[in-house]
Amino acid sequence: MRGMSEHELNKFVGKILNTMNDGFFLVSPDGRIAMVNDALCRLLGYERDDLLGKPCTVLKCDVCAKSRAEGGEHWCRLFDATEETRKQCCLVRKDGGLVKVLKNASVLRDGERIVGGVETITDVTELCKREETIQDLKRILDADDTFMGMVGRSAAMQRTFTLLDKAAQSDAPVLLLGESGTGKELAARAIHELGPRKEGPFIQLNCAALNESLLESELFGHAKGAFTGAYRHRQGRFEAADNGDFFLDEVGDVPLPTQVKLLRVLETKSFERVGDHKPITADARIISATNRNLEDMVRRGEFREDLYFRIAVIPIRLPPLRERREDIPLLTEAFIRKLNDKSSQKVAGLSPEAMQLFVSHDWPGNVRELKSALEYAFVVADHEIIRPEHLPPAVSRENVCATRAVERGPDTLGPQHAAASGGRHEPLEVVQGEEPAEKAALVEALRKAGGNKSETARILGINRVTVMNRMRKYGVEMKKVLSS
């Protein structure tokens, strides 16, 4: 600036300040705004005249307000501190909006005399928003993908994990709702493991598997001679669950007369064994589960309303897999890792085409179906990579329909899903969706093992008893397998 006098320079100060991107203002020692630049007016939505001569408190700086409240020798802490750099504060715009800024401030002195204060402010609102987004994404990425053995990174599963955790801490009855294979049993175990009764027993009963009298005998026990075949006294599951958690699976299948007895036990914690009059008390927390729509059943008179309210104090819905497709790759990876550990086959992963089929399939049998599809693929694939031709037909064939369903959105997925979520009988397609994969995997493994059940178990990564159970379940005959 050689050749320009200070006086001449002063003439241009206003212009210089108005070319700055950052806001600038000058305050007099009594705190009145003496000078502002265009950037400040722009940033805060004020006209120059709105600000000039006004106390600087009009900018409603949060840090200034706080330090004023804490007190100090001077009305403004700047005059105590004499300098502030990169202080993060929040100002209020004329229209009431908040602006996050970084502020540099300095006291202006002429010798010993304070002549004012100068501040420059940089708008960091956008930067802060981006930082918040980064932090949110980081939280999602860092979020634990598993919760007591349940895999899920989707927001829906993360919410479910939080709810399960909270429910576990209370002693209130929990009702787990969700389609078959969504993980209700895993969730029940998680609640037990995390809850105050974890040192006590976790007793489980599938209410759908038994007729009325067997169910009552299982629930409450029976006295010797109570019915033909009752040779001994037998403890019921309620009694066994004393001081622990009692998981009533498929609670929607409890017949109405048994519902009355169940309600009485839940209310009084007291019951009698079948064929006996001696009252027995047991204190168990009830965790129930169903894939049926209990509210509809209550409306239809098929489920007692009073029992419903007893067991549904904390209802938690396990979302179907098609509502959280983002979890499919993660679940796939987790199951492949487990199957690799257990079986002789070593698989690196799915080809992009197979993964595409996985992600677009609707999984009416949910996580159980996905697990079975991988068990099938492990047996069929003789490569390190699972390709579409290694997947069960239900997965590879339905690609087109599934893609259409995805395009239509989850609310229009068709009747099989409505039924799967609430109807008493799962539609044929649901059963077909999950059974053939498990059955086909079993048959293929038996064939590979030449009928040797232990070898079959090793191939499938399950135990020998499960092999026999599955053979019985699917009516698989060894002779037919070996001759086909």
Ligand SMILES: Nc1ncnc2c1ncn2[C@@H]1O[C@H](COP(=O)(O)OP(=O)(O)OP(=O)(O)O)[C@@H](O)[C@H]1O
């Ligand atoms: N989130 C998950 N992460 C890992 N495995 C899961 C998950 N959800 C379910 N599974 C697995 O899927 C299978 C079915 O789960 P589970 O038996 O808990 O489902 P469910 O809802 O109780 O089914 P159903 O109503 O038919 O009894 C099990 O092998 C379970 O380990």
